[in-house]
Amino acid sequence: xxxxxxxxxxxxxxxxxxxxxxxxAGPCSAESRQQVLDTAAALAAAGIRVxxxxxxxxxxxxxxxxxxxxxxxxxxxxxxxxxxxxxxxxVATERHVHEALHAGVDVIWLGARTSANPFAVxxxxxxxATLPEARRNGLTVLVKNPVNPDLELWIGALERIHRAGVRRxxxxxxxxxxxxxxxxxxxxxxxxxxxxxxxxxxxxxICDPSHIGGKRELIAPLSQQALDMNFNxxxxxxxxxxxxxxxxxAQQITPEVLAxxxxxxxxxTVGVTTESLGLLRQQIDRIDDDLLELLAKRMRVxxxxxxxxxxxxxxxxxxxxxxxxMERRVRSAxxxxxxxxxxxxxxxxxxxxxxxxxxxxxxxxxxxxxxADSAATGEKAAK
Ligand code: PEP
Ligand code: MN
Numbered sequence: 001x002x003x004x005x006x007x008x009x010x011x012x013x014x015x016x017x018x019x020x021x022x023x024x025a026g027p028c029s030a031e032s033r034q035q036v037l038d039t040a041a042a043l044a045a046a047g048i049r050v051x052x053x054x055x056x057x058x059x060x061x062x063x064x065x066x067x068x069x070x071x072x073x074x075x076x077x078x079x080x081x082x083x084x085x086x087x088x089x090x091v092a093t094e095r096h097v098h099e100a101l102h103a104g105v106d107v108i109w110l111g112a113r114t115s116a117n118p119f120a121v122x123x124x125x126x127x128x129a130t131l132p133e134a135r136r137n138g139l140t141v142l143v144k145n146p147v148n149p150d151l152e153l154w155i156g157a158l159e160r161i162h163r164a165g166v167r168r169x170x171x172x173x174x175x176x177x178x179x180x181x182x183x184x185x186x187x188x189x190x191x192x193x194x195x196x197x198x199x200x201x202x203x204x205x206i207c208d209p210s211h212i213g214g215k216r217e218l219i220a221p222l223s224q225q226a227l228d229m230n231f232n233x234x235x236x237x238x239x240x241x242x243x244x245x246x247x248x249x250a251q252q253i254t255p256e257v258l259a260x261x262x263x264x265x266x267x268x269t270v271g272v273t274t275e276s277l278g279l280l281r282q283q284i285d286r287i288d289d290d291l292l293e294l295l296a297k298r299m300r301v302x303x304x305x306x307x308x309x310x311x312x313x314x315x316x317x318x319x320x321x322x323x324x325x326m327e328r329r330v331r332s333a334x335x336x337x338x339x340x341x342x343x344x345x346x347x348x349x350x351x352x353x354x355x356x357x358x359x360x361x362x363x364x365x366x367x368x369x370x371x372a373d374s375a376a377t378g379e380k381a382a383k
Pocket of ligand 2: 248
């Protein structure tokens with residue numbers, strides 16, 4: 001059964017009061033009973049219905065705050081009893097799942113480091129598969145994207161959990177690790193969750209602006225972007241005294257700031273297609289057709305150049321020419337009001353494909369087949 005076919009709503013009670021977007025909030029880590037109860041009470045008062053808190057914390061280096069562990073589960077149970085919120089925590093091992101379920105946790109999520117490891121995901125899936133069906137159908141499981149930008153690994157983790165019989169299943173997009181300093185702690189690479197949605201349109205996707213941004217001030221703009229891209233919900237790290245947080249202090253906000261942020265978000269209306277939007281889309285379709293024809297024409301010329309280089313025993317990549325081409329195009333693009341980063345990415349991709357095709361032509365494997373043959377059959381040079 002494909003993930004797309006038999007999903008249930010993310011939470012048992014599917015009343016519209018879950019909110020649009022659906023919001024999960026709570027501290028990065030459960031630190032003390034007081035911190036958990038104070039934060040939860042303020043969130044409940046702000047209308048939040050799902051409380052998150054990390055009990056076991058995967059830290060990059062030893063010696064940091066690794067979470068309170070099992071005793072914190074009792075505080076989550078208390079939040080559930082006193083506020084009526086659903087409670088959510090991260091699990092990374094078989095023992096975590098057993099303990100969380102025993103404590104009455106309603107939502108478990110697999111963290112980014114766990115979903116990058118198929119052994120760990122399978123271990124969790126195996127426990128879930130042994131639960132009585134009714135218990136499993138009452139449980140929500142969310143799978144964060146793996147730390148590395150690998151869509152197949154993310155889908156693989158979702159499939160393992162789904163094959164265990166979990167039907168309240170969703171994904172969390174928390175951005176991807178990268179080396180060096182960036183505006184974002186974990187750059188969002190939006191095209192990956194967008195492609196996930198294209199492949200699994202029924203799977204809810206929740207955006208985690210806290211781990212993407214890594215800073216308080218990025219939470220509102222990232223949340224708005226997520227809504228504009230039709231994400232189903234948000235998970236936001238929220239702490240009663242964020243500056244004193246034992247983990248991820250820089251990205252946590254107070255329940256009051258969260259309430260204000262949510263009230264300032266514009267939720268787009270889906271499915272309204274006016275006549276003028278239809279006309280604009282027709283224009284885009286025509287322009288894309290033109291772009292495709294031009295690209296095909298460019299590739300044919302690139303292959304002719306490849307034949308010439310082969311005949312004259314010239315190297316395929318000629319750095320001087322590449323740099324010159326790139327700089328001139330980037331300057332023209334700038335005068336046309338386009339982003340230079342965008343144009344660099346497009347040109348680099350086009351150039352990479354030209355090089356790949358020219359290498360094919362120059363290699364022995366392409367011998368015996370003329371360039372004209374491939375062009376005439378429209379066959380791609382890559383195998
Ligand atoms: C978290 O949500 O607190 C967490 C550890 O997230 P991630 O797995 O995305 O790093
Ligand atoms: Mn965190």
